Amino acid sequence: MYQHIKVPQDGQKITVNQDFSLNVPDHPIIPFIEGDGTGADITPVMIKVVDAAVEKAYEGRRKIHWMEVYAGEKSTRVYGPDEWLPQETLQAVRDYVVSIKGPLTTPVGGGIRSLNVALRQELDLYVCLRPVQYFEGVPSPVKEPQKVNMVIFRENSEDIYAGIEYEAKSPKAAKLIEFLTKEMGVTKIRFPETSGIGIKPVSIEGTERLMRKAIQYAIDNDKPSVTIVHKGNIMKYTEGGFRDWAYALAQKEFGAELIDGGPWCKFKNPNTGKDIVIKDAIADAFLQQILLRPAEYSVIATLNLNGDYISDALAAQVGGIGIAPGANMSDSVACFEATHGTAPKYAGKDYVNPGSEILSAEMMLRHMGWKEAADLIITSMERAIESKKVTYDFARLMDGATQVSCSGFGQVMIDHM
Numbered sequence: 001m002y003q004h005i006k007v008p009q010d011g012q013k014i015t016v017n018q019d020f021s022l023n024v025p026d027h028p029i030i031p032f033i034e035g036d037g038t039g040a041d042i043t044p045v046m047i048k049v050v051d052a053a054v055e056k057a058y059e060g061r062r063k064i065h066w067m068e069v070y071a072g073e074k075s076t077r078v079y080g081p082d083e084w085l086p087q088e089t090l091q092a093v094r095d096y097v098v099s100i101k102g103p104l105t106t107p108v109g110g111g112i113r114s115l116n117v118a119l120r121q122e123l124d125l126y127v128c129l130r131p132v133q134y135f136e137g138v139p140s141p142v143k144e145p146q147k148v149n150m151v152i153f154r155e156n157s158e159d160i161y162a163g164i165e166y167e168a169k170s171p172k173a174a175k176l177i178e179f180l181t182k183e184m185g186v187t188k189i190r191f192p193e194t195s196g197i198g199i200k201p202v203s204i205e206g207t208e209r210l211m212r213k214a215i216q217y218a219i220d221n222d223k224p225s226v227t228i229v230h231k232g233n234i235m236k237y238t239e240g241g242f243r244d245w246a247y248a249l250a251q252k253e254f255g256a257e258l259i260d261g262g263p264w265c266k267f268k269n270p271n272t273g274k275d276i277v278i279k280d281a282i283a284d285a286f287l288q289q290i291l292l293r294p295a296e297y298s299v300i301a302t303l304n305l306n307g308d309y310i311s312d313a314l315a316a317q318v319g320g321i322g323i324a325p326g327a328n329m330s331d332s333v334a335c336f337e338a339t340h341g342t343a344p345k346y347a348g349k350d351y352v353n354p355g356s357e358i359l360s361a362e363m364m365l366r367h368m369g370w371k372e373a374a375d376l377i378i379t380s381m382e383r384a385i386e387s388k389k390v391t392y393d394f395a396r397l398m399d400g401a402t403q404v405s406c407s408g409f410g411q412v413m414i415d416h417m
């Protein structure tokens with residue numbers, strides 16, 4: 001069926017029911033993309049740790065059958081020089097429902113567009129879910145990192161991130177600028193002859209489906225608030241639209257009522273009877289609030305680019321992007337991935353922290369309903385950090401730490417399972 005993907009003989013597909021719940025066999029096939037740069041270091045470690053946790057939790061009754069699918073540089077080696085994201089990779093990620101990927105390189109300026117973004121767009125994985133939580137003992141630049149406990153819902157399919165951009169001095173940029181100036185009466189392009197141009201689509205549907213997921217998460221996980229983060233004072237009809245549509249959705253679908261005339265509003269969590277407050281913050285101020293008063297924020301709903309910035313900034317408060325996990329999700333398909341990139345200077349050195357990808361796999365196991373294996377990963381991560389045998393990123397900030405390699409940290413986790 002596939003040209004280069006080898007389907008494991010002994011595993012079965014995860015399937016999705018009409019209500020989007022999963023049927024997970026005891027021997028599921030999980031596609032994985034190794035990733036570029038340090039992806040080749042961390043992905044095998046992630047697989048080893050996950051296999052150990054599953055074996056320990058289920059004593060052989062359950063087992064993941066990993067299926068390598070290709071993207072990025074490795075794909076060009078397998079499929080040919082211009083095949084960065086083969087169609088069959090997209091097909092496998094869609095067909096097998098749950099997958100995990102390492103980071104993929106995107107050149108700055110010219111060259112190929114982001115494969116990460118392409119994967120999210122092609123499969124309409126519209127939620128980028130990035131939980132940010134503190135592990136006891138992790139070195140942090142802030143005084144009270146334990147106060148950071150947020151879950152970012154980043155819109156993953158729209159915004160300036162959609163990649164609708166035209167290079168300065170290109171015929172398309174010239175055509176668009178001419179349209180804007182001649183037909184739309186735009187007078188504000190300061191240097192029209194030498195401007196690159198980008199388009200920022202933000203829709204009602206895109207906002208509503210993201211906000212619906214964020215609010216449902218707050219309900220299911222007993223969270224006190226959802227904060228809409230935007231720059232709507234400046235970008236009124238995109239980021240401002242996002243804010244207004246998100247508030248409206250909370251009122252329309254969850255029965256939220258205005259607090260003191262609004263725009264903040266609240267409703268009772270149907271499961272607990274507690275209030276869930278829907279509030280908003282302008283993105284620049286929000287970046288200072290999360291440093292000064294992190295305990296006031298819980299679930300965050302934001303646009304694509306804001307979410308990109310916020311997730312790395314928040315990760316830094318709890319130890320860095322070396323342990324920042326994430327997931328790209330539609331209603332049915334989920335592809336888990338670390339927040340960080342390929343860290344090219346460390347590629348192939350067995351050096352970086354595999355924690356982000358391991359914790360992304362932990363999210364994946366929980367998503368599959370394999371709670372016992374997920375719990376084992378969390379406890380072994382906590383114990384590994386407590387033992388102070390850590391990779392360079394933690395070791396350089398921790399007193400009395402022993403620095404271990406990327407694979408060495410995986411082994412420390414397994415030893416503590």
Ligand SMILES: NC(=O)C1=CN([C@@H]2O[C@H](COP(=O)(O)OP(=O)(O)OC[C@H]3O[C@@H](n4cnc5c(N)ncnc54)[C@H](OP(=O)(O)O)[C@@H]3O)[C@@H](O)[C@H]2O)C=CC1
Binds near residue numbers: 322337342343
């Ligand atoms: N989802 C994806 O696949 C993503 C891909 N990218 C792509 O990755 C490439 C490199 O991007 P860049 O901006 O350098 O960002 P990276 O996230 O790759 O690296 C930035 C810095 O973060 C730290 N870091 C990253 N990964 C780890 C890790 N596993 N353990 C410990 N520390 C880590 C390192 O800090 P220090 O130098 O202090 O050691 C590193 O220099 C680009 O092509 C970019 O487009 C970027 C983000 C996401």
Ligand SMILES: O=C(O)CCC(=O)C(=O)O
Binds near residue numbers: 104105106114115339
């Ligand atoms: O696609 C890329 O190269 C970068 C993506 C990124 O930074 C992110 O999704 O957080």
Ligand SMILES: [Mg+2]
Binds near residue numbers: 309312339
């Ligand atoms: Mg990023």
